[in-house]
Amino acid sequence: MSDQHSFETLAIHAGNTADPLTGAVVPPIYQVSTYKQDGVGGLRGGYEYSRSANPTRTALEENLAALEGGRRGLAFASGLAAEDCLLRTLLTPGDHVVIPNDAYGGTFRLFAKVASRWGVEFSVADTSDVSAVRAALTPRTKAIWVETPSNPLLGITDIAAVAGVARQAGARLVVDNTFASPYLQQPLSLGADVVVHSTTKYMGGHSDVVGGALVVSDPELAEELAYHQNAMGAVAGPFDAWLVLRGIKTLAVRMDPHDENATKVADLLTRHPKVTQVLYPGLPEHPGHEIAAKQMKAFGGMVSFRVSGGEEAAVEVCNRAKLFTLGESLGGVESLLEHPGRMTHASAAGSPLEVPADLVRLSVGIENADDLLADLTQALG
Numbered sequence: 001m002s003d004q005h006s007f008e009t010l011a012i013h014a015g016n017t018a019d020p021l022t023g024a025v026v027p028p029i030y031q032v033s034t035y036k037q038d039g040v041g042g043l044r045g046g047y048e049y050s051r052s053a054n055p056t057r058t059a060l061e062e063n064l065a066a067l068e069g070g071r072r073g074l075a076f077a078s079g080l081a082a083e084d085c086l087l088r089t090l091l092t093p094g095d096h097v098v099i100p101n102d103a104y105g106g107t108f109r110l111f112a113k114v115a116s117r118w119g120v121e122f123s124v125a126d127t128s129d130v131s132a133v134r135a136a137l138t139p140r141t142k143a144i145w146v147e148t149p150s151n152p153l154l155g156i157t158d159i160a161a162v163a164g165v166a167r168q169a170g171a172r173l174v175v176d177n178t179f180a181s182p183y184l185q186q187p188l189s190l191g192a193d194v195v196v197h198s199t200t201k202y203m204g205g206h207s208d209v210v211g212g213a214l215v216v217s218d219p220e221l222a223e224e225l226a227y228h229q230n231a232m233g234a235v236a237g238p239f240d241a242w243l244v245l246r247g248i249k250t251l252a253v254r255m256d257p258h259d260e261n262a263t264k265v266a267d268l269l270t271r272h273p274k275v276t277q278v279l280y281p282g283l284p285e286h287p288g289h290e291i292a293a294k295q296m297k298a299f300g301g302m303v304s305f306r307v308s309g310g311e312e313a314a315v316e317v318c319n320r321a322k323l324f325t326l327g328e329s330l331g332g333v334e335s336l337l338e339h340p341g342r343m344t345h346a347s348a349a350g351s352p353l354e355v356p357a358d359l360v361r362l363s364v365g366i367e368n369a370d371d372l373l374a375d376l377t378q379a380l381g
Helices: 007-013 055-068 079-090 105-118 130-136 159-169 219-232 238-248 251-270 289-295 310-320 369-380
Strands: 072-076 096-100 121-125 141-147 172-176 194-197 212-216 275-279 302-307 336-338 359-363
Touching (some): 072 219, 079 194, 121 130, 130 159, 141 159, 251 275, 251 302, 251 369, 310 369
Parallel strands (some): 141 172
Antiparallel strands (some): 072 212, 194 212, 336 359
16 A cells, blocks of 8 residues: 555555455454475465464554555564564673663663663663763663653653764664654654554553554664564464454554543642642643744643642542552553552663652543543542
């Protein structure tokens, strides 16, 4: 499908060709492990074994590439599986990576507890400060890792500016685009080399699937990643690929109400006497507001805030919420909240990435905004 079509059209049609056998307008779930060959090496459509390729996964991967404006998409069993494949493709023992000072706890754990044992070194930098990124570089730096907006502090990094730093250093720029989704932000067009997604989140959109993705433009890097994807094997299963593909069809129509509701939630929180700080790039006072407005279509559905009374007060807010479901993950149609310090970012405790103990993170869903505001008001007391 032509990349000249609108995002909404690509989301529905890219990779979603009608089934040639029946004309089914939705790609079938090819729940199959192996494929009949027409003689030794006579593959039909290039399919021989579903770790290497599966038609349902192919449909998703084509869709992902189209939405991010990349040459190739690769679908994995989880976001961390995608990250692991990327690290082992880009890096060898002795290499160095710059990572954000507010990265997702699972990403930090992957670097600190897994990749470090393999001999990969990393430095932590405030990626919203281009000079700090440049200062963290070493002669062995092979990648700069960015989340924007970041998890859970909603930091904003100037993708184009950091891409320039990466090019000068001969390093790859990796952008985790999970919080924004390709509907709101397309990092490859801003100079990134690799886009990472947890497709569990906004791409799937319904809290019913776990998955991950990589999208790249460089054909040589695409081939290297595909080789490692097959060699390592943490691929998306056909049913999971089908669920993500289904979710993506409504991504555009979901992201607008996510953003609208989050804006209303952030406005309420800024006026609440028990809230000491609101972290949302849509607020004019957010330090990354202008950059976010430049590189994002809108500001997304994630809001974090800090409360007076410290950690126990933050935990109580989480416990008192009723419509906001207490749970990890994000990006589903239903609203979620969590205490990052004790939940998603517990692995970062005691590190430079430790999050404030009084922080609450919201994934604002697409319910009626008034109902969400009323729930937060009663939860805050």
